[in-house]
Amino acid sequence: MDVLADVLTTTGFSGVLLAQLRSHGSEWGCGLDRLDTAGFHLIAEGTCWLRTADAPPLQLVSGDVALLPRGVPHQLTGDPEQQAVPYTELAAAHPPGRDNVVELGGSGPVVRVVCGKFQYHGDTSRHPVLSALPEVIHVPGMSADPELQGVVRLLAAETSQERPGAQAVATRLTDVLFVQVIRAWLDRTGADDTGQRSWLTALRDPRIGAALSLMHEAPHRPWTVETLARDVAMSRPAFARQFKTLVGATPLAYLSRLRIDLAARLLRETDRLVSDIAEAVGYTSEFAFSRAFSRELGVPPGRYRRGGPARAAVGPAT
Missing domain, CATH: 1.10.10.60 (Homeodomain-like)
Structure with missing residues (x-):
């Protein structure tokens, strides 16, 4: 029996794509309040920074995945010192288009971030997987295993163009992405590094x-x-x-x-x-x-x- 798969199935765990942030250059910042679920960001193009209250700014480059198992409040910015604007204000000022992309404008290299979350029955503090993980998991694209790289590339491609069935494919890929990120984290650091007892x-x-x-x-x-x-x-x-x-x-x-x-x-x-x-x-x-x-x-x-x-x-x- 695959215990991890069984728990994810039992809890009704499934991924949902929320939006994409697309900018040209580094003069942008997006603030996100605490989620009531786990969230993730996939850097499809360019470079940005992830900031949380209890850690120094983390640089994310194309192919990287950042998983936030308990939805900690955080900011995505084009520069580590850039001021962030709440997402609700950004979305109001730059309404997402039909492809759910928030165009932030600017001039410079393209930055595209795919944002999503994971739905399930229960709360993050007691979910058997999420409660055993650190607040932020960063999986670098260049050092990830080939399977994860393949999922990241395919998800980035499916969210970049309006092809028939692209939304369905991308949504299903988020479930695969979660398992691959957990595998990569376990292989790289090991669950023992959390200092927590968990299954x-x-x-x-x-x-x-x-x-x-x-x-x-x-x-x-x-x-x-x-x-x-x-x-x-x-x-x-x-x-x-x-x-x-x-x-x-x-x-x-x-x-x-x-x-x-x-x-x-x-x-x-x-x-x-x-x-x-x-x-x-x-x-x-x-x-x-x-x-x-x-x-x-x-x-x-x-x-x-x-x-x-x-x-x-x-x-x-x-």
């Missing part, structure tokens, strides 16, 4: 990663700490200790959250009876399932299905 760290461990795969592949099975430890060839105490250290939750707590996440997805996407969903994710009674669901997400299954206001984050606890 991203655990995926790099052969035995704990194998245990996670087992649970994601068959969450309905009556797993115990003993059976999981045996299946990955570890003693029970060593497995429990290592799992908690790397994942930040006990095996059974993780399993409980995983089951509830899957149940939440089935409630959102299907019309199956609550009792059927309870059985499908491993609960022997609807009462036990409802109690566990309410404990994890703050609302009972029926209210969650109806779109109650207290819908909570979806994704294994980190």
Whole structure:
């Protein structure tokens, strides 16, 4: 079981293109408030700078990707000292055209930035992937792996001209881009560098990663700490200790959250009876399932299905 793919599917994770910024020269600046989701910028042409409150200006060149997993407020500018104007004001002064490009004018080399975000069910502080990442991930285009370079080039091309189906292709490429950026970041720095316990760290461990795969592949099975430890060839105490250290939750707590996440997805996407969903994710009674669901997400299954206001984050606890 591909754990990363399973979590992204369960949380309904998908990319959306928002707009493009296009300028000639360096006399421009765009300020963006905190997003309620993850955002990204792909530098399709030229050079610009990314500024956040807690880090020095970061130069971005053609082919670079900047991912902001928790949507931290930031600025994109043509020069590290350039004053930024809020995006809403820029868009009002330079209304996006049919291709959703904000033309900022100027004279000089072309700068084109493709901007997008990732939608999902839940909030960034509890999403199992995003909560394990730093505030900004910068993947240089020149040092990225060939697969990521290919995605970047294709996305830049699809957003540069109005070809039939270009919007659909570009939108789907954003999903691929996210996975490729995470791969590149893990290969380059490693999840351990964040100093945080998360299942991203655990995926790099052969035995704990194998245990996670087992649970994601068959969450309905009556797993115990003993059976999981045996299946990955570890003693029970060593497995429990290592799992908690790397994942930040006990095996059974993780399993409980995983089951509830899957149940939440089935409630959102299907019309199956609550009792059927309870059985499908491993609960022997609807009462036990409802109690566990309410404990994890703050609302009972029926209210969650109806779109109650207290819908909570979806994704294994980190």
